[in-house]
Amino acid sequence: xxxxxxxxxxxxxxxxxxxxxxxxxxxxxxxxxxxxxxxxxxxxxxxxxxxxxxxxxxxxxxxxxxxxxxxxxxxxxxxxxxxxxxxxxxxxxxxxxxxxxxxxxxxxxxxxxxxxxxxxxxxxxxxxxxxxxxxxxxxxxxxxxxxxxxxxxxxxxxxxxxxxxxxxxxxxxxxxxxxxxxxxxxxxxxxxxxxxxxxxxxxxxxxxxxx
Amino acid sequence: xxxxxxxxxxxxxxxxxxxxxxxxxxxxxxxxxxxxxxxxxxxxxxxxxxxxxxxxxxxxxxxxxxxxxxxxxxxxxxxxxxxxxxxxxxxxxxxxxxxxxxxxxxxxxxxxxxxxxxxxxxxxxxxxxxxxxxxxxxxxxxxxxxxxxxxxxxxxxxxxxxxxxxxxxxxxxxxxxxxxxxxxxxxxxxxxxxxxxxxxxxxxxxxxxxx
Amino acid sequence: xxxxxxxxxxxxxxxxxxxxxxxxxxxxxxxxxxxxxxxxxxxxxxxxxxxxxxxxxxxxxxxxxxxxxxxxxxxxxxxxxxxxxxxxxxxxxxxxxxxxxxxxxxxxxxxxxxxxxxxxxxxxxxxxxxxxxxxxxxxxxxxxxxxxxxxxxxxxxxxxxxxxxxxxxxxxxxxxxxxxxxxxxxxxxxxxxxxxxxxxxxxxxxxxxxx
Amino acid sequence: xxxxxxxxxxxxxxxxxxxxxxxxxxxxxxxxxxxxxxxxxxxxxxxxxxxxxxxxxxxxxxxxxxxxxxxxxxxxxxxxxxxxxxxxxxxxxxxxxxxxxxxxxxxxxxxxxxxxxxxxxxxxxxxxxxxxxxxxxxxxxxxxxxxxxxxxxxxxxxxxxxxxxxxxxxxxxxxxxxxxxxxxxxxxxxxxxxxxxxxxxxxxxxxxxxx
DNA sequence: TATGAATGAGTCTTCATTCAT
DNA sequence: GATGAATGAAGACTCATTCAT
Numbered sequence: 001x002x003x004x005x006x007x008x009x010x011x012x013x014x015x016x017x018x019x020x021x022x023x024x025x026x027x028x029x030x031x032x033x034x035x036x037x038x039x040x041x042x043x044x045x046x047x048x049x050x051x052x053x054x055x056x057x058x059x060x061x062x063x064x065x066x067x068x069x070x071x072x073x074x075x076x077x078x079x080x081x082x083x084x085x086x087x088x089x090x091x092x093x094x095x096x097x098x099x100x101x102x103x104x105x106x107x108x109x110x111x112x113x114x115x116x117x118x119x120x121x122x123x124x125x126x127x128x129x130x131x132x133x134x135x136x137x138x139x140x141x142x143x144x145x146x147x148x149x150x151x152x153x154x155x156x157x158x159x160x161x162x163x164x165x166x167x168x169x170x171x172x173x174x175x176x177x178x179x180x181x182x183x184x185x186x187x188x189x190x191x192x193x194x195x196x197x198x199x200x201x202x203x204x205x206x207x208x209x210x211x
Numbered sequence: 212x213x214x215x216x217x218x219x220x221x222x223x224x225x226x227x228x229x230x231x232x233x234x235x236x237x238x239x240x241x242x243x244x245x246x247x248x249x250x251x252x253x254x255x256x257x258x259x260x261x262x263x264x265x266x267x268x269x270x271x272x273x274x275x276x277x278x279x280x281x282x283x284x285x286x287x288x289x290x291x292x293x294x295x296x297x298x299x300x301x302x303x304x305x306x307x308x309x310x311x312x313x314x315x316x317x318x319x320x321x322x323x324x325x326x327x328x329x330x331x332x333x334x335x336x337x338x339x340x341x342x343x344x345x346x347x348x349x350x351x352x353x354x355x356x357x358x359x360x361x362x363x364x365x366x367x368x369x370x371x372x373x374x375x376x377x378x379x380x381x382x383x384x385x386x387x388x389x390x391x392x393x394x395x396x397x398x399x400x401x402x403x404x405x406x407x408x409x410x411x412x413x414x415x416x417x418x419x420x421x422x
Numbered sequence: 423x424x425x426x427x428x429x430x431x432x433x434x435x436x437x438x439x440x441x442x443x444x445x446x447x448x449x450x451x452x453x454x455x456x457x458x459x460x461x462x463x464x465x466x467x468x469x470x471x472x473x474x475x476x477x478x479x480x481x482x483x484x485x486x487x488x489x490x491x492x493x494x495x496x497x498x499x500x501x502x503x504x505x506x507x508x509x510x511x512x513x514x515x516x517x518x519x520x521x522x523x524x525x526x527x528x529x530x531x532x533x534x535x536x537x538x539x540x541x542x543x544x545x546x547x548x549x550x551x552x553x554x555x556x557x558x559x560x561x562x563x564x565x566x567x568x569x570x571x572x573x574x575x576x577x578x579x580x581x582x583x584x585x586x587x588x589x590x591x592x593x594x595x596x597x598x599x600x601x602x603x604x605x606x607x608x609x610x611x612x613x614x615x616x617x618x619x620x621x622x623x624x625x626x627x628x629x630x631x632x633x
Numbered sequence: 634x635x636x637x638x639x640x641x642x643x644x645x646x647x648x649x650x651x652x653x654x655x656x657x658x659x660x661x662x663x664x665x666x667x668x669x670x671x672x673x674x675x676x677x678x679x680x681x682x683x684x685x686x687x688x689x690x691x692x693x694x695x696x697x698x699x700x701x702x703x704x705x706x707x708x709x710x711x712x713x714x715x716x717x718x719x720x721x722x723x724x725x726x727x728x729x730x731x732x733x734x735x736x737x738x739x740x741x742x743x744x745x746x747x748x749x750x751x752x753x754x755x756x757x758x759x760x761x762x763x764x765x766x767x768x769x770x771x772x773x774x775x776x777x778x779x780x781x782x783x784x785x786x787x788x789x790x791x792x793x794x795x796x797x798x799x800x801x802x803x804x805x806x807x808x809x810x811x812x813x814x815x816x817x818x819x820x821x822x823x824x825x826x827x828x829x830x831x832x833x834x835x836x837x838x839x840x841x842x843x844x
Numbered sequence: 845t846a847t848g849a850a851t852g853a854g855t856c857t858t859c860a861t862t863c864a865t
Numbered sequence: 866g867a868t869g870a871a872t873g874a875a876g877a878c879t880c881a882t883t884c885a886t
Contacts, residue, residue: 013869038856048872050858059856116327116383154390158377158398165376166369172327179365187369191406195398227845249881259847261883270881435848460877470851472879481877538749538805576812580799580820587798588791594749601787609791613828617820649866671860681868683862692860 017055020045024066028109063113070110071130074103078133082140089140093196096137097163097189104167105181111171115164134160141196155196162192228266231256235277239320274324281321282341285314289344293351300351304407307348308374308400315378316392322382326375345371352407366407373403439477442467446488450531485535492532493552496525500555504562511562515618518559519585519611526589527603533593537586556582563618577618584614650688653678657699661742696746703747704763707736711766715773722773726829729770730796730822737800738814744804748797767793774829788829795825 023045027036038059042049056062081096104111138156147155166188170181178184234256238247249270253260267273292307315322349367358366377399381392389395445467449458460481464471478484503518526533560578569577588610592603600606656678660669671692675682689695714729737744771789780788799821803814811817 016870037854039854047870049856050873051871053857054870116379150390154395154398157390157395158402161377161380161395161399162373162402163376164380165374166372168327168379169372169375179361179368184365184368184372187365187406188372191369191373191402194405195402224845248879250879260881261848262846264882265845438849459875461875469849471877472852473850475878476849538801572812576817576820579812579817580824583799583802583817583821584795584824585798586802587796588794590749590801591794591797601783601790606787606790606794609787609828610794613791613795613824616827617824646866670858672858682860683869684867686861687866 013055020047020052020055020062021066021069024062025109025113028066028113033112067113070107070114071128073107073110074100074114075128075130075133077103078130078137082133082136089137089143090193093137093141093159094189094193096134097159097192098185100134100163101167101185101189104171108171111167116168116172131156131160138196141193158195159192162188162195224266231258231263231266232273232277232280235273236280236321239277239324240318243320244323278325281318281325282339284318284321285311285325286339286341286344288314289341289348293344293347300348300354301404304348304352304370305400305404307345308370308403309396311345311374312378312396312400315382319382322378327379327383342367342371349407352404369406370403373399373406435477442469442474442477442484443488443491446484447531447535450488450535455534489535492529492536493550495529495532496522496536497550497552497555499525500552500559504555504558511559511565512615515559515563515581516611516615518556519581519614520607522556522585523589523607523611526593530593533589538590538594553578553582560618563615580617581614584610584617646688653680653685653688653695654699654702657695658702658743661699661746662740665742666745700746703740703743704761706740706743707733707747708761708763708766710736711763711770715766715769722770722776723826726770726774726792727822727826729767730792730825731818733767733796734800734818734822737804741804744800749801749805764789764793771829774826791828792825795821795828 020041024036024041027040027044031040038049038052042052045052052062056065077099078096081092081099084092104115135153135156138159139152142152142155166185169176170178170185231252235247235252238251238255242251249260249263253263256263263273267276288310289307292303292310295303315326346364346367349370350363353363353366377396380387381389381396442463446458446463449462449466453462460471460474463484464474467474474484478487499521500518503514503521506514526537557575557578560581561574564574564577588607591598592600592606653674657669657674660673660677664673671682671685675685678685685695689698710732711729714725714732717725737748768786768789771792772785775785775788799818802809803811803818
């Protein structure tokens with residue numbers, strides 16, 4: 001393979017950029033949102049503060065990229081599951097939710113960055129790709145049950161709420177005396193999925209049983 | 212009633228303290244976490260910044276008290292429900308969860324203060340009274356089902372995760388195109404409660420029915 | 423004379439304020455507009471930069487005060503001349519113009535600050551008191567000549583232009599090989615005053631003479 | 634015509650230089666002095682900031698050239714008028730002064746650059762060509778009146794002061810409620826010219842008339 | 845009890861300039 | 866001839882905090 005000068009330069013630049021982003025991410029991990037500043041970032045990356053502005057127009061832009069990357073990473077994982085044709089949709093949903101939580105636990109700071117910290121109130125709200133993937137998973141699970149789109153959306157949001165709840169709590173309150181995290185997560189996800197299948201259906205079956 | 216000088220002084224001091232706290236809370240409500248500073252607080256309360264330090268050792272301490280108060284407020288509400296003897300424990304749990312979510316929506320900034328912003332990683336974690344109340348509600352709902360304490364704790368945490376999830380999302384992402392918030396909350400809470408009752412039981416009853 | 427605590431404090435504060443202003447003025451004198459910054463000012467006054475903000479809300483405000491003071495000082499001088507009743511208005515005008523130029527030469531930096539540097543484009547333009555004084559002087563000089571208000575305003579502005587021209591040039595180009603400054607100023611002022619009296623009148627008298 | 638390599642190179646270099654200067658001027662015109670920086674210039678000209686330093690040693694040098702060019706442009710215009718032989722010198726002077734003012738109004742930023750911003754206190758003052766032209770015009774107007782050189786110089790400077798006054802005021806204070814600019818300029822120029830002809834002469838003629 | 849004065853450390857950001865490539 | 870990368874210095878400004886009074 002041959003690489004010309006321009007491509008090499010581009011490569012180098014990209015490397016620097018992602019080096020900075022990585023360092024930024026690390027700072028979030030270590031010191032949280034408040035510990036992050038362009039100065040600390042510069043210090044940590046071994047550059048002068050001014051140099052950061054060669055790669056990012058502003059702190060906000062840098063931050064946006066960070067968020068974007070985090071979302072994209074999560075999305076890529078979810079997408080894979082969505083694409084698995086011929087699988088049991090219920091199992092797919094379950095795997096998707098588990099993946100969501102696991103991703104959050106594995107990348108606690110990305111999760112904070114993406115879902116907890118700062119709503120970019122300036123921009124018009126933009127439902128994110130990752131959420132679209134979740135929506136798709138729920139729809140697949142509900143396929144053939146005659147659920148209305150609104151109802152489907154409702155259940156998607158409910159499922160999201162549940163997994164977000166457990167992810168953010170485990171992430172933000174690592175000191176809390178949690179019972180087995182694994183079992184807890186399973187429990188939450190199972191409840192959520194049962195919620196997706198729908199109360200009415202269950203109630204109906206229960207009622208018909210009693211008779 | 213007679214009050215000696217020292218007591219009176221104490222009384223006065225307490226009044227000032229709570230005046231400051233009230234103002235601080237108001238600032239959070241109005242301007243969010245970023246809009247809050249000792250300066251803005253001082254201005255709003257009519258004192259000089261220096262004076263605040265006569266009542267609170269530091270911003271952190273002040274903040275801690277604020278959080279404590281928020282928890283206490285939530286706790287008092289939950290407590291009332293716990294105390295209602297002779298009621299259906301299931302209904303009590305449901306009311307408790309609803310109250311939790313409603314409290315969060317009514318006091319979004321308190322909720323942020325209490326549950327989202329800043330993990331007090333420095334201090335040894337202190338399970339909070341409000342959580343104790345939730346625990347009690349779950350225990351009551353599970354009374355007589357032969358659930359082990361660990362299992363009970365697990366379900367408490369799962370319930371908390373669910374309601375925290377929906378509360379924090381609704382609170383932090385007001386711009387998101389939510390479907391009917393009321394129905395969404397109901398859905399989440401119903402799923403959570405069904406989770407408390409337990410999957411196995413349901414499955415069992417379903418199975419026995421089919422036969 | 424007795425001075426209570428508050429008054430004394432006020433006094434002190436005022437002293438600090440004017441100390442800062444004085445230093446600011448000095449910096450302008452020494453280093454010009456570009457050499458002026460809150461940092462350099464702080465250094466020169468022996469404070470930390472932050473301290474300046476105890477006395478002035480912003481650099482702009484500080485600057486505005488500086489300009490205001492300069493104008494006020496000039497105004498006070500012009501006012502005196504305007505008030506001199508019973509004098510020859512022509513002489514008053516002449517003295518006023520001279521005073522204007524002299525003031526500019528004596529306070530070159532105030533003059534720059536007041537008339538040359540930075541038009542506060544944000545604020546709606548505010549004709550200044552000092553200009554009002556000049557206007558009055560011209561009006562007095564033209565009293566009884568049946569000059570219309572517009573014409574009077576025109577001549578005021580023309581006179582201002584002339585004295586501003588000589589003042590700003592002498593001020594900004596001290597190195598230029600000026601002929602005798604005194605004679606130059608006299609010349610400019612004389613021309614300007616002859617301009618106020620009006621071309622037509624002169625022409626008329628000249629014409630009538632030729633006949 | 635034949636051009637060797639070196640000459641061609643030189644030619645190229647010159648073209649680049651003037652391209653940069655042109656862009657710099659445009660920035661001044663559009664964004665004023667404060668909007669100008671080597672960065673903005675580089676961006677506008679499509680080079681990197683570093684490249685500018687291949688053509689100009691520093692920002693200051695670039696700026697100096699800019700000023701020089703402005704002066705030269707004004708000079709060329711004035712020169713034309715000076716050269717017009719056989720015309721009424723008085724009319725020539727008048728046209729020269731008008732041209733000066735008009736040039737300033739048409740090129741407010743050039744005028745600022747050339748006459749207002751930055752006194753080059755560092756360099757030994759260099760009487761400028763443009764001023765020489767003005768001087769010549771005045772001398773022509775005074776030819777045959779037996780005016781001494783010093784007196785002639787004095788009047789030149791006085792005339793300059795007047796036109797500079799009106800030009801800089803109109804240029805820097807566009808918001809001021811000026812009466813008709815045209816009439817104002819005429820008035821100032823007429824006064825200035827009458828000043829050139831000289832008070833004494835007028836007075837003399839007036840006196841002789843009265844007799 | 846209260847505060848005016850003060851500050852060191854920090855916030856984001858821009859600038860003119862250099863230099864190895 | 867051109868530039869990407871880098872920077873030291875500076876820009877205005879805010880913050881939590883202290884301390885003498």
